[in-house]
Amino acid sequence: xxxxxNPLPETDQPDCLRCRHYYITWDATxxxxxxxxxxxxxxxxxxxxxxxxxxxxxxxxxxxxDPA
Numbered sequence: 001x002x003x004x005x006n007p008l009p010e011t012d013q014p015d016c017l018r019c020r021h022y023y024i025t026w027d028a029t030x031x032x033x034x035x036x037x038x039x040x041x042x043x044x045x046x047x048x049x050x051x052x053x054x055x056x057x058x059x060x061x062x063x064x065x066d067p068a
Contacts, residue, residue: 014060016044021059034059 016022021036022045030040034049036059041048049057 014046014057016046018062019046019057020061020063036061 016032016034019034021034023033023035025031025033025040027040030042032042032044033040034045037045037049037057039045039048046057046060049055
């Protein structure tokens with residue numbers, strides 16, 4: 001059985017695309033950003049957070065859905 005460093009199942013992982021703090025930057029070198037953690041990245045910020053801290057992003061806040 002492989003060791004699992006992340007206690008959350010895949011379905012409970014924070015996804016930047018659904019987070020209020022995620023944004024697309026104008027910087028072609030670092031096109032993705034996180035306002036909560038104040039950094040830009042070449043890939044989804046959640047991947048950098050997971051890699052550097054070993055745990056899922058704790059700043060994840062779901063986006064509000066506009067009423068249809």
